[in-house]
Every structure is written in C-alpha cells, then in structure tokens.
Amino acid sequence: MAYRKKDRVIRQQPDRRANRTILIRTLILMGIFGLAVFVPLFFRLWQIQIDEYDKYRELVADQQTKDSTVEANRGTIYDATGTPLALSATVYNVQLSPKEIIACQEAYQDKVEEAKEKGKDPPDYPEPTNQFIAENLAAILDLEVDDILARLAKENSLYEMIKWRVEPEESDAVQTFITENHISGIYLMPTSKRYYPKGSLAAQVIGFVNPNVDNTGAYGVEALYEEELSGETGRVVTAKNGVGTEMLYWFEDYYDATDGDDLTLTIDATIQSFCESILKKGVEQFEVQDGGFCIAMDPNTGEILAWANSPTYDLNNYREVSDPVLLQYIEDVKNGGYTKEEAYLKALEEGATSQEAYDQAVSAAVYNAQLTQWRNRAINDTYEPGSTFKSLVLAAALEEGVVSESDHFYCSGSVEVAGYTIRCSDRQGHKDQDLAKAVANSCNPAFIAIGQRLGAEKFYDYLEDFGLLEPTGIDMQGEPKNDPVSAGLIWSRDFFTSAEGISSLATASFGQRLNLTPIQMLTAAAAVVNGGHLMKPYVVSQVTDANGNVVQHTEPTEVRQVVSEQTSERCRTILEKVVDGGTGKNARVEGYRIGGKTGSSEVGMEEDHTLVSFLGFAPADDPQVIILLAYDNPKPAFPGANSTAGGWYISGGNMAAPMAGELLENILDYLGVQKTYSATADVLVPNVTGMNLATATSTLKKNNLTLRTVGDGDTVTGQIPAQGASIPGGSEVVLYMGEEVPTDQVQVPSVVGLTLEQAQKKMEDAGLYLKAIGAADYSASTAYEQATAAGTLVDRGTAIEVRFSDSTASGGGGSGL
Amino acid sequence: MAKRKRDLTMEQQLARGPMDLPFLMLVLLLTGIGVIMVFSASFATAYYEGRDPAYYFLRQALFAGAGLAIMYVISKINYQTFRWMSVFALGLAILLLIAVLIPGIHTNRADGVRRWIAVPGLGTFQPSEIAKVAVIMYFSARLSKRNTEKPIRLSPRSNLSGIVGWLDKIGFLELIPYGLILLVIVFLMKLEPHMSGTILILAGAAAVLFAAGIKFYWFLLGGGAMGLLLALSMQGYQSTRILVWKDPWAYRQEGGYQIIQSLYAIGSGGLLGLGLGKSRQKFLYLPEPENDFIFAIVCEELGYIGAAIVILLFVLLIIRGYWLAVHARDRFGALLVVGITTLLAVQVFLNISVVTNLLPTTGISLPFFSYGGTALMIQLAEMGMVLSVSRQIPAPKQE
Numbered sequence A: 001m002a003y004r005k006k007d008r009v010i011r012q013q014p015d016r017r018a019n020r021t022i023l024i025r026t027l028i029l030m031g032i033f034g035l036a037v038f039v040p041l042f043f044r045l046w047q048i049q050i051d052e053y054d055k056y057r058e059l060v061a062d063q064q065t066k067d068s069t070v071e072a073n074r075g076t077i078y079d080a081t082g083t084p085l086a087l088s089a090t091v092y093n094v095q096l097s098p099k100e101i102i103a104c105q106e107a108y109q110d111k112v113e114e115a116k117e118k119g120k121d122p123p124d125y126p127e128p129t130n131q132f133i134a135e136n137l138a139a140i141l142d143l144e145v146d147d148i149l150a151r152l153a154k155e156n157s158l159y160e161m162i163k164w165r166v167e168p169e170e171s172d173a174v175q176t177f178i179t180e181n182h183i184s185g186i187y188l189m190p191t192s193k194r195y196y197p198k199g200s201l202a203a204q205v206i207g208f209v210n211p212n213v214d215n216t217g218a219y220g221v222e223a224l225y226e227e228e229l230s231g232e233t234g235r236v237v238t239a240k241n242g243v244g245t246e247m248l249y250w251f252e253d254y255y256d257a258t259d260g261d262d263l264t265l266t267i268d269a270t271i272q273s274f275c276e277s278i279l280k281k282g283v284e285q286f287e288v289q290d291g292g293f294c295i296a297m298d299p300n301t302g303e304i305l306a307w308a309n310s311p312t313y314d315l316n317n318y319r320e321v322s323d324p325v326l327l328q329y330i331e332d333v334k335n336g337g338y339t340k341e342e343a344y345l346k347a348l349e350e351g352a353t354s355q356e357a358y359d360q361a362v363s364a365a366v367y368n369a370q371l372t373q374w375r376n377r378a379i380n381d382t383y384e385p386g387s388t389f390k391s392l393v394l395a396a397a398l399e400e401g402v403v404s405e406s407d408h409f410y411c412s413g414s415v416e417v418a419g420y421t422i423r424c425s426d427r428q429g430h431k432d433q434d435l436a437k438a439v440a441n442s443c444n445p446a447f448i449a450i451g452q453r454l455g456a457e458k459f460y461d462y463l464e465d466f467g468l469l470e471p472t473g474i475d476m477q478g479e480p481k482n483d484p485v486s487a488g489l490i491w492s493r494d495f496f497t498s499a500e501g502i503s504s505l506a507t508a509s510f511g512q513r514l515n516l517t518p519i520q521m522l523t524a525a526a527a528v529v530n531g532g533h534l535m536k537p538y539v540v541s542q543v544t545d546a547n548g549n550v551v552q553h554t555e556p557t558e559v560r561q562v563v564s565e566q567t568s569e570r571c572r573t574i575l576e577k578v579v580d581g582g583t584g585k586n587a588r589v590e591g592y593r594i595g596g597k598t599g600s601s602e603v604g605m606e607e608d609h610t611l612v613s614f615l616g617f618a619p620a621d622d623p624q625v626i627i628l629l630a631y632d633n634p635k636p637a638f639p640g641a642n643s644t645a646g647g648w649y650i651s652g653g654n655m656a657a658p659m660a661g662e663l664l665e666n667i668l669d670y671l672g673v674q675k676t677y678s679a680t681a682d683v684l685v686p687n688v689t690g691m692n693l694a695t696a697t698s699t700l701k702k703n704n705l706t707l708r709t710v711g712d713g714d715t716v717t718g719q720i721p722a723q724g725a726s727i728p729g730g731s732e733v734v735l736y737m738g739e740e741v742p743t744d745q746v747q748v749p750s751v752v753g754l755t756l757e758q759a760q761k762k763m764e765d766a767g768l769y770l771k772a773i774g775a776a777d778y779s780a781s782t783a784y785e786q787a788t789a790a791g792t793l794v795d796r797g798t799a800i801e802v803r804f805s806d807s808t809a810s811g812g813g814g815s816g817l
Numbered sequence B: 001m002a003k004r005k006r007d008l009t010m011e012q013q014l015a016r017g018p019m020d021l022p023f024l025m026l027v028l029l030l031t032g033i034g035v036i037m038v039f040s041a042s043f044a045t046a047y048y049e050g051r052d053p054a055y056y057f058l059r060q061a062l063f064a065g066a067g068l069a070i071m072y073v074i075s076k077i078n079y080q081t082f083r084w085m086s087v088f089a090l091g092l093a094i095l096l097l098i099a100v101l102i103p104g105i106h107t108n109r110a111d112g113v114r115r116w117i118a119v120p121g122l123g124t125f126q127p128s129e130i131a132k133v134a135v136i137m138y139f140s141a142r143l144s145k146r147n148t149e150k151p152i153r154l155s156p157r158s159n160l161s162g163i164v165g166w167l168d169k170i171g172f173l174e175l176i177p178y179g180l181i182l183l184v185i186v187f188l189m190k191l192e193p194h195m196s197g198t199i200l201i202l203a204g205a206a207a208v209l210f211a212a213g214i215k216f217y218w219f220l221l222g223g224g225a226m227g228l229l230l231a232l233s234m235q236g237y238q239s240t241r242i243l244v245w246k247d248p249w250a251y252r253q254e255g256g257y258q259i260i261q262s263l264y265a266i267g268s269g270g271l272l273g274l275g276l277g278k279s280r281q282k283f284l285y286l287p288e289p290e291n292d293f294i295f296a297i298v299c300e301e302l303g304y305i306g307a308a309i310v311i312l313l314f315v316l317l318i319i320r321g322y323w324l325a326v327h328a329r330d331r332f333g334a335l336l337v338v339g340i341t342t343l344l345a346v347q348v349f350l351n352i353s354v355v356t357n358l359l360p361t362t363g364i365s366l367p368f369f370s371y372g373g374t375a376l377m378i379q380l381a382e383m384g385m386v387l388s389v390s391r392q393i394p395a396p397k398q399e
Helices: A016-036 A038-051 A053-064 A098-118 A130-141 A145-152 A168-181 A220-224 A226-230 A269-285 A324-334 A342-349 A354-374 A386-400 A435-441 A444-454 A456-465 A493-497 A499-509 A518-529 A565-579 A652-671 A693-702 A756-765 B010-015 B021-048 B055-076 B081-099 B127-144 B161-170 B172-191 B195-212 B216-233 B237-246 B248-269 B294-327 B331-355 B373-391
Strands: A065-070 A084-096 A160-166 A186-195 A234-239 A252-255 A262-265 A292-297 A304-310 A408-411 A414-417 A420-423 A431-434 A533-536 A540-544 A550-553 A557-561 A595-602 A610-618 A625-632 A682-684 A706-710 A718-720 A726-728 A732-736 A745-747 A769-773 A783-786 A793-795 A799-804 B117-119 B123-125
Touching (some): A016 B331, A038 B248, A038 B331, A084 A145, A160 A168, A160 A186, A168 A186, A269 A292, A292 A652, A324 A354, A435 A444, A565 A595, A565 A610, A595 A652, A625 A652, A726 A769, B021 B294, B055 B373, B081 B331, B123 B127, B123 B373, B127 B172, B127 B195, B127 B331, B248 B294
Antiparallel strands (some): A084 A160, A292 A625, A533 A557, A540 A550, A610 A625, A718 A732
C-alpha cells in the first residue's frame, strides 16, 4: 500500500455506516426523482393531449389558418333580347401596409449602402419615401397627398385601405407604379363592382346593389332576386404563420364559390328606352312637376316589356341626383325653401344654429330626392286611375249585359247623385250619344248611369275579379301587400253596397276616389283587351345558372277569366273609337289600329294637381302591347289655369295621348307590326324612279299604293307624284317608262258638297289626289271645305286637302274626367 | 521492478474498466433524438431569421459531436482526480460568476440580464452551468470524507464550548462551509439575476448533501427558508408569473402568450402527433421553439406516445444513474453520480412542468434537447463523469 502515500488525494476512509446511509438516501432520491416526479407529467400530458385534444385542435385551427372568402360572381341581368343590363366585374381596392412600406424603405437604404460599399451604382429607381408614394398615388387615384401621408404615418398598421373599387385604368396605373418602383406594401385587393351598361335604363326595375354591404341588392330586382343573383361565397383556407403571413406551400383548401344565377328580364331595352324618352319628353314639354310613369306590357302574357319612372337616376352613380326637377327642388331648398323644411324646423327646435339647421335641411332634401328617384312609384304608390278606369267599367257592363252598343245615353253636362252634382268634362253636355260615343267622349254622366245599371254588388264583384283588391303578384320589389280596404284605398264591400255608398258607386264609375297601383290598373286593363284573361304580370322570364342551365322559367299565368272573349272584342272595338276621333284622337297613328282610354284625374284634394294618363293598346284587333303612360302634375300657367305656360291644355287627351301615340308607333315599328292602311290613310310616295317595273311595283304595293304605267320602257324614268308627297293610301301613282313626265299644271276642281267617293273621282280625273281630313267616319259626311280653292293651277299629282264635316259632334279633351 | 511488471496501478486498471453500456446508450439515444428535434423545431426560426434552415441543426450537431468526444475523454479520466480538481472547479466557477457581472464580459442584452459570457467560436455559455458541476464535485469530494473530519475541539473551559458542542451535535458546524459556498453563489447569481440557475444549483447541492447523510431536518429547514424567501420575493414581476400560470389566457400580453402557444402545440399533437417535422406552432407562433419550449414541439410532432417515450428514456437514464450511484466503488463516486443525476432529473422535470404549465414559467432548458451548444457540451461532460464512475464499478462476482 506504499503507492497510496504518493497519491495527492486524501482517501476517504471505508465506513460501512456512511455507505449504508448513502445507499438508503440514494434509493430515496431514486424513488423521488426517478419515479415520483414524472408521474404527474404523464398525467398532465394525457390531460392536454388526449382529454383536451379537441379543444386545442380547434383553437389551433383557428389560429393557424387564414380563412378568406372568395366572392361569388354576381349573376348578370339581361333584357329580353339578351342585352346585359347589370353585370359584375372585378375591380380593386387599393390598400397600404405602412409596416411593409417601412421595411421596403429600409431595404432600399440597405441597397444604397451596399452599393456604396461595393462601389456600384445605387438602385436605378427612386427612393420609395412616404412623400414619393403619397404624391404618386394621390395623382393616380385623385386623392389628397396629406391624407395618404397620414395613413402612411400609422407605422404599425398592416392594412390601410385608401380607395375602394377603383376603375381598371386606375388600378393598372397603380400596378405599374408598384412594379416600376419596386415597392412592396401597396396592394390591389380584388373585389367586385356592379356595372349597369345602360346607365339609367329601367333604373327602378333593376335597382342597385349596396357596395358597403357586400354588394347585396338594395332595390329592385337586384334586391328581390338577391338570393339567386348573389350565389354562394366560397372560402380559401390557408395556413399562416405567427405573424399572419400565408404559407401557401403548407396547405390550402378551397371551397368553391358558386356563381350567382343570371336573370333574363321580360323588359326589352329598346322598348324601355322608347318609354323613358317619351316620359322625359312629356315631362319637359308639359312642365310636369311630380314625374310620371310608363309601363308597357304584353297583354296576352303579362310580360312587362318596359317600366319607366320619372324622375330617374343613373344606376352606376345611384346617389347622384341628376333629374332636372329634383335638382330644381334641391336648389329651391337651398335658396330659401329650407325655412319650410321639416328638418330645418326640427333642428332649430333642438337648438342647432341656423347654419346647422340649413345644412340639415339641405341634406334632408338631397336624401328625399334620392329616395324619390329610387322609388318605383308605379308599384310602390297608388293613384286614382280616373277615366282610364272606365275601360273596366265598360267591360263589366258589357259582360253583364246591362248595356249594349245600341244603348243611348243623354248628357246634359252634369248629373246629380245623392245630393252631389257631378259635372261632365263638357259643361255643355254631350247630349245624346250611343255607347261607343259615350266612351269616346269619356262622358261621366253616361258612366254613372252604366255603373248604376251594373249595381254596387256586381260592380264590387268586378273590382275583385279585376284583381284590384289584391296584389298582382308581380315579381317586383315593393308591391303593397296590405289589404287596400283596411288601408283606406278602396271602399269595403259593405260600405260600397250600402245606401251611403251610392255616391261611391258613381265616382267609381269614372275611376275616382279609389286607389290602385298603376300595375294593377294596367293588368286589369290588359284583361279587358286580351280576351278577358287576368294575367299575372312578371318581369323575370328566366333564371339560368352560371352554366346556362335554366333554373326557373316563368310561364304566363292566368289568374282568372274576368270577361268573355266576345266582351273583350266588343271593348276593343269601342276603345279603338276613343282614339279614332274620341278624346284619345291625338294618339292616332296612321297605319296602326290603336285603342285606348284617356284619363285626367284630380289627385287627392289638392288644387291644380292633375295626373294625366293614357291607357293604350295596339293593334286594336289583336293587341300585342298595352301601355299605361301618366304624367303627374303638369304645372298650370297660373293657379286655376287649365293649360300650361306652353299652351298645353291639361288633360290626358291633350298630353298623354299624343305621347302615347308616338310611343305606340315606335313600339309597333320595333315589334315589326306591319302598318295597315285604310282606304283613306295617307302614305308617303316612295322613290321608284330608276327601278325596273317589278321592283317599283312591289315597292309601291308595300306602301299601299297602286300604279299605272305610261310608255313601254324597262325602267321607271319618272313618277307622279314625286317622292315624299303624301297621298291617300290606295291611290294610283303614275309611272313613266321612258316617256316624258308631263310638267303642265292642272286646275283644281271644286268638290264641296260631294261625298268622299264623288270627290275622289273628280280629283283623280283632274290628275290630282284627294286628302280627306276632319271626320272619323267619312261614310256619312260630305266635303264642306277644300284647302286649295277651285280653279287654282297646281302641279299634276298634288294632294288637295279636303275637310269633311262630321255629322256627330267631336269630343273635346276630357278636362277633369 | 515490481512496479515495472505492473505498468498500471490498480487505480488505473480500474479506470480502464468498461463504461456502463445502458447509461451510455441512453445518453446517445437522447442526444440523437435531441439533435433531430432541434432540427425540426428550429428550421422555421432559422428560415424566418433569414438563415439557412439547417443553421441551428448543424451547429447543434457539431456541438453534440464535440460533446460526445468530451464525454468519452472525461469517462477515461480516473474520477478520483476530480477530488482535487473540484477545488479548482469551484474556484473557477465563482470567478466566472463574478466575471459575468463585469460589463464587457457578459453579453449585452436589452433586459439587462447578465448570464452569458461570449466565447469566440463557441457562442455563449452560462457560468452557472460550470457552477452546477463544480458545486456537485466539491460537495461530493468533501462529503465523501465526512467521517474523517476532525470535530472542532474547543477547550472545555471555553464559554462557547457548550454552544459549539451543541451546534456540532446537531450537525450545524459541519454545514457551515457548504452553506457559505452556496450563499456566495446564490448571492452572485442573484446579481445576474438567474433564478432558475440558482434553483438547479441548490437542487444539485441539496441532493449531494442529502445523500451524504445530512440530517433530514436541515432539509426541512432549508426548504422552509427557501419557501419563505420565494414568498417574500413574490412581488411584481414574480407574482405576475403566478397569475400567468393560473390563467395564461387572461394575461396574454404579460407573458401568457408563450405558455398558450406551448399548450396549443402540445394539445394539437394528440395521441400520435402531426408527424416529425410537421409542427405548425413553430412557424412564429411559439417563441423559441428550439430552446426552452422544444418539448412542446416534441409533443406536437410526436404526440403523446412520442412525448411519453422521451420522458421514459429520461426516467430510465435517471434510474440508471442512481443505480450506478448505488453501485459506485466509493462514496465520492456515489455522491458525484447522485448529484449529477438528480440535477438532470430536476432539470427535466422542471422544464416539462413549465412547458405543460404545471409550474410557473422559469427559463430551464431541457437537457439533450434544447438548442445551446455549450450547455449540451457541459451536459455531456457531466455524463462523462458518470460514465467515468461507472468504469470503476466492480463486475459482479461470477459464481
């Protein structure tokens, strides 16, 4: 054991007791640290990983994934011919990420320094300072530089939206700016925008979407068909890291967006534009103060062909008030009218300063104007239909057999009902008139008599049958669904049929004191002329999904048969006479058979507030279109005046009828309805000179003209009358085939006192044409005046106007009623 | 001549005995798994820091290799030499603990904590790591000779003889040097500050003291004193930790975030885990996923099964450590192994408890797993010491 002494370490002494202690204590420690303390760890892990697994998995999924929505494309709205009226396109929101821009600026600095160190050129693009970014973006996006700077100053912000839904040219410019200057932190976030290619066309029908609420429909079809149009929003679930950056390579899940369905409307953009322009024209011409509406419908199916309201607005800029009448109203409020505004008075009451109150009054005025222009008054509001309603009374009376065409009515100018004197439009009275004449004259006493013959019970039955006590059920937003009786719009049956209701029966007979929506009136009138079928009107003919599959197709729905085919036919004949010489004669269009009924209703109890309207349909023998055109409140020249400052007599016959005539002509032309000319209808002579005989013959035939040739050439070398002359239909045009055209003048013969036939013969013999004017029914009239005096020398082939006297009195414009 | 015949002393022959294979295997296994987990947990961090995704992995693997080499070298050393080395080790540890407080030597951190010393080429290391081993070494060496220490003999006439006698009898006098050493270290560590390190040093020291046979009541007393100190320091920052611990969701901003993310990671692992490398929480959610909270990533990727296996490996290693202690050739070896093993056990337990929010957050890393080169090397060096002790365990007699 000698070596031990050399050991530098002092050895421990063997000690059995100490060793034993260590053994025991080590075993204790082993028990504690080798076993005991780890047991709770197993339990704890079990608790977290197994027991609470679902909870944590959910929390973690929430945290680790970015759930972004994929907007479904909103469906397109087409008109009946497939022209898009509303469509969605992708546009971009411009978004800044100040935090990233700062990083980008720092990176730029690093590059500059690095370049300096290595002796290279600095980056060849400008430094992306806040000022630089703000100035450029402001210039592109038409924003204020300071505003953008303020946004950029929010250094910790990741998202600063600076402009929503910028147009493609702006977003392209921003993209170019970003690329050229290598800027990170400016984003273009795709979103969708609704475009209305036709601007204001059918604005109240189509409606618009609210871009602030995910482009959900706010008005019109956009709102009513929201579910179909919007489609289903899709989702993209991506993994993201702790600071929110997406990790696309990690995992990604798509839930496809289902694009919205497309709608095809029954509205025809062309007819719609006809209606809108005629409405606009009338509003301007007649100084109409409260706008108007014009609905065109296919009476056989209930399809709405056009639906125009005035005032209107641009769907692409729905907040802007552009209607001149509304602008004037806002202007008036600004220039003093505000003192009368409710908002102004209320604000003052609440202690606002006069400036604040003024501002409130103006913004309230703008708001009112917006609501007015958005409103589809032809379905949201009711009106008193006035004389147009007589068409329904006529149909009811004919159907019930209480009147017939041979019945005569006497009008003294007024009639007394239950103590009230009700006057006719013609103060002198229409005297004796048959049924057709009474309708053509829009004679109130006659209709009161017809109503009385019908009786209150029957009358009320027909109110119901014509659907006036129920909504039409049209797929249009805003049809009042409440009961019109409880709403006070129409009398209850009990009242109407009671003794006190007798005056109501009288006023109802000529369409006053009862309120209908325009669409109700039109639908009912369509039933009168279409063979008695009350059709359910509709505007959406088809819903197709994104793949073009038809999801829903609207078939014409007949609600009920109200009157018989025969009654309907009789009504058409009678109503045609309204246009053919009656109160609606201004709606007459040569070549087209138009039927209709004028209306001039007093609105409520207001002074000088008249709603002039015209209900028209054509062709009268087989109606293809029925229209209801109304102007609300043409401005009288002075209080109490019965004409406007422009000299227009305020009545349906003088205002709505001529406009309706023009409109119907346009529509019928567009629909391809051939003009048919009666023997007397004037036609324009077309140019046939230079054509061969066959072409010339067919051209003339098309224009309802006959021909006679002089000479035997192959080509027409001359014609009488010349192109553009207006001569009665069926007249003979002389074609010179190689022969000289005689240039001599002829003497006008006298035809006064002759019948039409005799006069025509005489004129023809003289080488002239007769143009009959004046009477509707020439069979019973004689010529009493000729425009060109007998003996005058005129060119061969000239049309001489001859006025024929009418044996019956001509109906004037239906003032009042 | 006789000496020449036997080139090696008996000591040397003993030191050449075989290492304990089960212990070695467990160490290698855990180191291997640890390095792989560092790779998995760190590549996202490295990527987002703009580094090569394998940056942390390669460094850790390099240190693991070096550490294993060091372990082998140390295991070859006759552990008896650690007896005298321990004095210097302790001296060095205290010097380093003082040095780390000097500006210029410790690394500069925003929070003003002075725990690390930068070593060029190696990165940083904590002097407290050295202190842990040094304390265990010195205490083991000293306590192994407990029975040979001469009791202090005062003259029976001295006034103090009664008290000293009593103090000696209750074992107080014996504890004074240990107490003083610990007080110095605790004081120095408090200045860093470094509470978790302090806890570990105290735990290691206590284990050695306990195994050496120091009377139970001293531990009760010491534990009580520690508890009291903890309770007193439970103000401000420290008390927030308790609140966060109780309800991390309510104190998300005050430090709850990390523990929440850790729980998310563990919880979403489920029974089988997301698969190696497939953690999602390491993508900037869980702060320091390759460091103190690496076990959360282990749970997330390997599931309950994987986590349990890892803990089980630790348990086996620890039990094997104690087994080696029990069979050690002498008391010094036994105490040394007990100290190192207990230190390891406490560290594993505390780390996993923190990660699972069983205990309030303290910055204790997981041995063999947490990223950190020097810590891993020191850890493996400690294992080398254990292995060194294991070499001298006499083979069972063959009957």
